[in-house]
Amino acid sequence: xxxxxxxxxxxxxxxxxxxxxxxxxxxxxxxxxxxxxxxxxxxxxxxxxxxxxxxxxxxxxxxxxxxxxxxxxxxxxxxxxxxxxxxxxxxxxxxxxxxxxxxxxxxxxxxxxxxxxxxxxxxxxxxxxxxxxxxxxxxxxxxxxxxxxxxxxxxxxxxxxxxxxxxxxxxxxxxxxxxxxxxxxxxxxxxxxxxxxxxxxxxxxxxxxxxxxxxxxxxxxxxxxxxxxxxxxxxxxxxxxxxxxxxxxxxxxxxxxxxxxxxxxxxxxxxxxxxxxxxxxxxxxxxxxxxxxxxxxxxxxxxxxxxxxxxxxxxxxxxxxxxxxxxxxxxxxxxxxxxxxxxxxxxxxxxxxxxxxxxxxxxxxxxx
Numbered sequence: 001x002x003x004x005x006x007x008x009x010x011x012x013x014x015x016x017x018x019x020x021x022x023x024x025x026x027x028x029x030x031x032x033x034x035x036x037x038x039x040x041x042x043x044x045x046x047x048x049x050x051x052x053x054x055x056x057x058x059x060x061x062x063x064x065x066x067x068x069x070x071x072x073x074x075x076x077x078x079x080x081x082x083x084x085x086x087x088x089x090x091x092x093x094x095x096x097x098x099x100x101x102x103x104x105x106x107x108x109x110x111x112x113x114x115x116x117x118x119x120x121x122x123x124x125x126x127x128x129x130x131x132x133x134x135x136x137x138x139x140x141x142x143x144x145x146x147x148x149x150x151x152x153x154x155x156x157x158x159x160x161x162x163x164x165x166x167x168x169x170x171x172x173x174x175x176x177x178x179x180x181x182x183x184x185x186x187x188x189x190x191x192x193x194x195x196x197x198x199x200x201x202x203x204x205x206x207x208x209x210x211x212x213x214x215x216x217x218x219x220x221x222x223x224x225x226x227x228x229x230x231x232x233x234x235x236x237x238x239x240x241x242x243x244x245x246x247x248x249x250x251x252x253x254x255x256x257x258x259x260x261x262x263x264x265x266x267x268x269x270x271x272x273x274x275x276x277x278x279x280x281x282x283x284x285x286x287x288x289x290x291x292x293x294x295x296x297x298x299x300x301x302x303x304x305x306x307x308x309x310x311x312x313x314x315x316x317x318x319x320x321x322x323x324x325x326x327x328x329x330x331x332x333x334x335x336x337x338x339x340x341x342x343x344x345x346x347x348x349x350x351x352x353x354x355x356x357x358x359x360x361x362x363x364x365x366x367x368x
Contacts, residue, residue: 015099021106021113028116035121036347042124043196046253050118051198057118057227058202058251067205067230069223074209111225119224122255123346128262129361131196134368136360141296143363145303148288150366152307154269155281161274164311169318172237172275176206179276183245186271187252194266198252204229204244214326216335219243222250236319241279242268256348258357261287265362282312284362291359 035042061068072079087100129136163171172179184201191197204220207213210232220231220243229247233240245264254260261284268280293300304313326332340351350357 015103015106018099018102018106021109025109025113025116028113028120032116032120032124035124039124039126042121043126046122046125046255047196047198050121051200051253053114053118054224054227054251054253055198055200057225058200059227061205061226061228062201062203067207067226067228069221069226069228069230070205070207070209072226115224118227119222119250119255120346122253123348125255128254128256128259129364132194132365134361134364136364139291139360139363141292141299143367144288144292144295144359145299147359147363147366148285148292148303149307151281151285151288151362152309155278155285155309155312158274158277158281159309159311162278162311164314167314169236169315169322170238170275170278170311172240174275176231176233176240179241179244180204182271182273182276183241183248183267186245186267186276187248189270190263190267193270194263196253197249197263200252202227202229202248202251204231204247206231206233210234215329215331217326217332218335218339220247222247227251236315236322238279238282238315239319241276242283245276245280255346257343257352257355258361261355261358262361262365265358266365282315284358285312286316287356287359288362291356 191199207230211234213232214234245267246260249260249263254263265280265284268276344351
């Protein structure tokens with residue numbers, strides 16, 4: 001078979017779209033490889049180049065009042081059925097069948113390339129503690145106790161302004177959209193201190209299937225292929241501002257989970273709103289208190305008895321009561337395993353345990 005016939009055969013199977021998708025994927029793999037070798041390149045790429053497509057995606061999906069990612073997820077079975085139907089009608093020869101199949105593979109390649117180009121380099125950037133001059137180190141039980149007290153001290157400046165249901169949880173005093181507006185304002189202020197944050201306005205989305213989604217134990221997720229921060233609004237009010245700030249941190253280039261947790265805390269502290277600051281303090285306090293309990297139960301008991309306000313104790317008790325319904329189930333096990341595998345594939349060897357590493361950052365921050 002001569003070369004012209006080979007080229008003709010290849011063209012009949014590999015469309016320009018598939019070839020373009022493959023090239024984009026290769027480009028993404030090269031970027032991820034270089035980022036893995038150079039934190040300086042990863043810093044530059046994540047905060048400068050990758051912020052453009054992330055911001056563009058966020059801008060485009062801001063136009064929709066609903067979560068585009070959730071819509072794509074819910075309509076996935078129908079989409080697959082339509083694609084199979086179209087494929088069966090168009091593929092009268094083996095060449096057409098292969099061409100159609102490779103086009104679908106090209107779509108998957110583009111989606112994976114979006115992860116590599118827009119987000120994945122963030123797992124290779126200079127650690128956040130070094131960026132803000134508060135390098136983490138091994139943490140003692142006494143340091144955990146001191147950090148918990150410091151968080152409670154910061155909380156004391158806002159908890160008096162928070163409305164609580166008697167003997168129960170707090171109530172967010174405004175709508176989701178108002179909360180988002182306040183968080184966007186807080187991010188604008190935070191960017192003056194932390195210029196590596198991408199600067200744009202986003203509209204985190206409320207997930208319609210939040211109640212069944214709670215069985216996965218997922219409070220929020222950033223979907224890199226739509227640029228959206230998706231929020232599970234079934235969780236208690238006090239978790240919502242902090243969770244939203246966490247997913248907005250992912251939008252702005254903070255990929256590692258512990259660093260997104262920490263950046264959410266720093267950003268919420270920049271807010272003029274008492275409930276947003278309370279949400280951040282209450283959320284990170286739980287991380288630190290849990291670590292203190294594991295390290296020294298007597299110190300934890302002393303902290304809980306002497307220093308924790310009654311309203312915060314009620315908040316934590318109400319959360320435990322709420323979560324009991326969702327605590328043990330197979331869906332959570334599967335989703336946890338998937339998330340753990342994804343994080344480990346991106347270089348976070350601790351997997352889902354990396355969320356709790358925010359404690360080390362908090363100790364370093366308060367020591368500084």
